[in-house]
Amino acid sequence: MDIKEIIKPENLVYEKNKVLTDNVMHYCPGCTHGVIHKVIAEVIDEMGIQEKTLGVSPVGCSVLAYNYIDIDWLEAAHGRAPAVATGAARVNPDKVVFTYQGDGDLASIGTAEIMHACNRGENLVVFFVNNAIYGMTGGQMAPTTLVGQPTATTPYGRDVELHGYPLKITELIAQLPGTSFVTRQSAETPGAVRKLKKAIRKGFENTVNKKGTSFIEIVSTCNSGWKVSPVQANEWMKENMFPLYPLGTMKDQDKESDEQYKVK
Amino acid sequence: MTEEIIIAGFGGQGVLSMGKILAYSGIMQDKEVAWFPSYGPEMRGGTANVTVIISDERISSPVLHEFDTAIILNQQSMDKFEETVKPGGVLLYDPNGIVNPPTRTDIQIYTIEGARLAAELGNPKTFNMIILGAFLKVKPLIDMSSLEKGLEKSLPERHHKLIPLNLEAVNKGLESLETVEA
Amino acid sequence: MGDLRLMKGNEVVAEAAIRCGCDGYFGYPITPQSEVMETLMLRKPWEETGMVVLQAESEVASINMLYGAASTGKKVFTSSSSPGISLMTEGISYLAGAELPCLFVNVQRGGPGLGTIQPSQADYFQAVKGGGHGDYKLIVLAPASVQETNDFMDLGFELAFKYSTPVMLLTDGVIGQMMEKVELSDFKPRWTDEEIERISGEWACLGKKDRPRHVSTSLELDSEKMEQNNHRFQAKYQSIQENEVRYEMLNCEDADYVMVAFGSSARIAQKSMEIAREKGIKVGLLRPITLFPFPIKQIEELAGRVKGFLSVEMNAGQMVEDVKLAVNGKVPVEYFGRYGGMIPTPGEIVTALEQKLIGG
Numbered sequence: 001m002d003i004k005e006i007i008k009p010e011n012l013v014y015e016k017n018k019v020l021t022d023n024v025m026h027y028c029p030g031c032t033h034g035v036i037h038k039v040i041a042e043v044i045d046e047m048g049i050q051e052k053t054l055g056v057s058p059v060g061c062s063v064l065a066y067n068y069i070d071i072d073w074l075e076a077a078h079g080r081a082p083a084v085a086t087g088a089a090r091v092n093p094d095k096v097v098f099t100y101q102g103d104g105d106l107a108s109i110g111t112a113e114i115m116h117a118c119n120r121g122e123n124l125v126v127f128f129v130n131n132a133i134y135g136m137t138g139g140q141m142a143p144t145t146l147v148g149q150p151t152a153t154t155p156y157g158r159d160v161e162l163h164g165y166p167l168k169i170t171e172l173i174a175q176l177p178g179t180s181f182v183t184r185q186s187a188e189t190p191g192a193v194r195k196l197k198k199a200i201r202k203g204f205e206n207t208v209n210k211k212g213t214s215f216i217e218i219v220s221t222c223n224s225g226w227k228v229s230p231v232q233a234n235e236w237m238k239e240n241m242f243p244l245y246p247l248g249t250m251k252d253q254d255k256e257s258d259e260q261y262k263v264k
Numbered sequence: 265m266t267e268e269i270i271i272a273g274f275g276g277q278g279v280l281s282m283g284k285i286l287a288y289s290g291i292m293q294d295k296e297v298a299w300f301p302s303y304g305p306e307m308r309g310g311t312a313n314v315t316v317i318i319s320d321e322r323i324s325s326p327v328l329h330e331f332d333t334a335i336i337l338n339q340q341s342m343d344k345f346e347e348t349v350k351p352g353g354v355l356l357y358d359p360n361g362i363v364n365p366p367t368r369t370d371i372q373i374y375t376i377e378g379a380r381l382a383a384e385l386g387n388p389k390t391f392n393m394i395i396l397g398a399f400l401k402v403k404p405l406i407d408m409s410s411l412e413k414g415l416e417k418s419l420p421e422r423h424h425k426l427i428p429l430n431l432e433a434v435n436k437g438l439e440s441l442e443t444v445e446a
Numbered sequence: 447m448g449d450l451r452l453m454k455g456n457e458v459v460a461e462a463a464i465r466c467g468c469d470g471y472f473g474y475p476i477t478p479q480s481e482v483m484e485t486l487m488l489r490k491p492w493e494e495t496g497m498v499v500l501q502a503e504s505e506v507a508s509i510n511m512l513y514g515a516a517s518t519g520k521k522v523f524t525s526s527s528s529p530g531i532s533l534m535t536e537g538i539s540y541l542a543g544a545e546l547p548c549l550f551v552n553v554q555r556g557g558p559g560l561g562t563i564q565p566s567q568a569d570y571f572q573a574v575k576g577g578g579h580g581d582y583k584l585i586v587l588a589p590a591s592v593q594e595t596n597d598f599m600d601l602g603f604e605l606a607f608k609y610s611t612p613v614m615l616l617t618d619g620v621i622g623q624m625m626e627k628v629e630l631s632d633f634k635p636r637w638t639d640e641e642i643e644r645i646s647g648e649w650a651c652l653g654k655k656d657r658p659r660h661v662s663t664s665l666e667l668d669s670e671k672m673e674q675n676n677h678r679f680q681a682k683y684q685s686i687q688e689n690e691v692r693y694e695m696l697n698c699e700d701a702d703y704v705m706v707a708f709g710s711s712a713r714i715a716q717k718s719m720e721i722a723r724e725k726g727i728k729v730g731l732l733r734p735i736t737l738f739p740f741p742i743k744q745i746e747e748l749a750g751r752v753k754g755f756l757s758v759e760m761n762a763g764q765m766v767e768d769v770k771l772a773v774n775g776k777v778p779v780e781y782f783g784r785y786g787g788m789i790p791t792p793g794e795i796v797t798a799l800e801q802k803l804i805g806g
Contacts, residue, residue, distance in 0.1 A: 050653075051653045052653045054518070054651055056514070064665075066659070066661045066663070070654065070659055071653075071654050071659055072652065072659050072660045072662075073660075073661045073662070073663070074517045074651055074661075074662045075662065075665055076510065076513070076514075077510060077537060080507070080513075083502070083507040083508075083510035083511045083513075084510050084511070084513050084517075086500070086507075087510065087511030087513060087515035087516075087517075087522070088517060089514075090498045090500060090515065091469050091470045091498050091515040091520045092518050112504060112507065113503070113506075113507055113510070116507065284452065287452050287625060291450060291452055296627060297452065297627050298626050299625035299626070300623070300624045300625075301624075303477075303563070303564075303619070323713075324714075324716035324717040324719075324720060325714040325716060325717035325792050326624050326626075326713060327713070327789045327790075328791070328792065329791035329792060329794075417451075418452075
């Protein structure tokens with residue numbers, strides 16, 4: 001049978017979403033960035049917001065996210081994506097703006113920017129991909145690296161005396177009155193991806209409805225940085241990361257009213 | 265005509281706003297003007313001074329080392345600025361609080377009892393306008409209608425009801441200038 | 447006659463921004479420029495023109511907010527003073543690398559470090575030589591009066607969009623804190639989305655519609671392409687050098703000596719010139735209005751007919767290097783300045799002129 005006889009519309013069972021570009025992704029095999037990109041693209045397509053969505057990419061493995069999702073993009077300096085997104089969103093209140101950041105970018109160098117953007121309740125979706133390591137620079141310790149976890153800069157495992165504790169930043173973000181939706185998801189199984197997609201949809205809908213900041217953490221893997229196979233990486237994540245970074249929605253409500261913060 | 269003036273005293277005496285009213289009145293009379301304050305960390309009761317220049321021509325430096333007129337409202341300012349009056353220039357001061365009066369003989373020296381007269385007017389805030397009136401007696405650079413417009417421009421609208429009181433204070437100053445004989 | 451006011455340089459920055467159709471301001475308080483944001487907040491331009499004003503959590507955040515807003519083709523600016531500008535320089539390098547039109551105002555104070563809050567011009571090198579990392583330049587405008595501060599806000603945006611590059615207004619505590627007579631510009635409406643599409647539609651991130659997606663970035667991992675980008679930047683800077691030099695010359699026709707000074711120093715040097723001329727010294731003043739592009743040709747031409755130059759600056763001698771490059775050894779070039787927040791007096795400058803050039 002000729003291949004042309006197989007590739008026919010009636011045989012089509014799956015199609016790449018048109019909001020994803022044709023570029024081959026640079027991510028390592030087994031990395032979930034690709035899956036997360038795909039789900040974001042699907043939601044943008046399904047909501048029909050491609051023409052008004054602006055993405056802000058970080059410094060880290062997903063620095064080139066703009067090569068894969070077919071929307072207008074702003075490439076931010078390391079950690080500053082929430083400030084860049086704030087600027088873009090404030091002068092373009094009709095646009096849907098999101099940031100896509102890793103753990104080093106969001107929870108280390110960019111802690112001030114993410115805290116203040118969320119506290120102001122900027123009208124954004126934040127995607128926070130947490131794989132407990134700096135992937136792009138070669139597997140160094142991240143703020144979310146677990147105690148005892150070996151990395152290039154903690155070759156004997158993270159030591160609290162030396163490096164302090166893993167930062168559960170999403171729990172902190174959930175305290176801020178400007179956030180309306182704070183959730184922690186994962187993307188290692190079809191079921192998890194379906195839940196993630198629901199959360200992403202909710203985040204974008206909140207932004208369209210100007211409901212303040214939606215913050216979506218995705219607990220993720222880095223099999224290259226962790227120096228294990230993709231399958232082992234998923235197992236390690238479930239065994240070690242899920243207990244420390246439990247999945248689930250921490251907050252789903254409107255932004256707080258200003259009542260309790262007012263001068264008497 | 266170019267008149268280069270330093271006004272110096274304590275913060276709270278209205279030094280900066282007196283300079284501003286003078287400069288704004290200058291604009292109302294089609295003059296070129298500059299107002300350059302000393303500035304420092306926010307502090308109540310500290311010293312404050314402002315350079316005001318009024319001229320018929322484009323003004324060059326707002327930063328000066330000598331002045332045509334020094335208006336001096338406390339001892340620290342006397343210590344600092346007596347020396348900076350150009351020979352033949354004018355030094356105008358309020359003797360209230362001045363322990364060491366000026367000693368120069370190559371300048372014209374005048375006094376104005378600003379603090380006492382303001383108390384008599386029943387409003388200590390009129391102090392700076394009394395001083396301004398005295399200055400305009402020595403150097404009649406600004407006419408009263410320009411001054412009134414200058415006040416309107418300088419004061420926020422909610423304070424416009426105070427303009428007559430301010431003009432009364434200016435007149436008080438005009439009448440009360442005293443010359444110190446060398 | 448337009449709208450005549452007595453205003454501080456810093457207040458005028460705010461008022462001129464509103465009037466020239468600015469879309470947004472992102473800033474952080476620092477002396478001696480806090481009046482910029484204070485004036486904007488008091489004026490509430492969001493009710494009048496729709497301009498956005500936001501107090502950021504830091505200078506680092508403000509410059510990156512500027513990056514975000516400028517990426518969408520809007521007219522946006524920030525202001526700060528020396529230490530704050532140092533914090534912003536990473537972002538400024540990114541803005542230059544991404545070729546984003548925008549404006550920043552540096553109301554300089556004395557340094558280094560936390561330094562002093564008094565006026566200074568010690569950020570000359572930082573402003574004209576790039577400042578942050580990488581081969582880039584900013585267009586640098588140096589207003590010498592409150593009126594020029596007003597005029598250069600609009601001019602700054604015009605140049606920023608003409609060349610798709612960040613522009614800096616380099617002023618200082620004297621210009622920022624001084625009040626002078628100013629004729630305010632007439633109101634210009636903010637650009638509509640259609641106008642932005644027409645002016646910046648080739649690159650602005652306004653949402654992907656019937657065209658390839660736009661990416662606002664300074665990143666190019668392919669070195670050959672990055673070199674091409676740099677060629678493009680350098681060609682742009684060359685074109686700016688050829689077409690945008692602005693300066694003022696006073697009494698240079700018959701001058702034996704020429705002082706070179708910018709901003710508030712130029713005002714003080716002008717007074718020194720008046721004093722020196724009364725003494726019979728034939729001295730002129732060249733005031734660079736654009737510090738980049740620097741008036742190289744004008745200085746070259748003067749060097750052929752005067753006996754020497756004195757560069758007058760509120761720093762330890764920075765612009766004097768550019769004057770020397772332009773003079774290229776033809777005649778002596780001397781420097782006089784005060785720094786650390788001290789302002790030279792007109793008298794001191796005359797003495798320096800007499801001792802360093804005429805007596806020497």
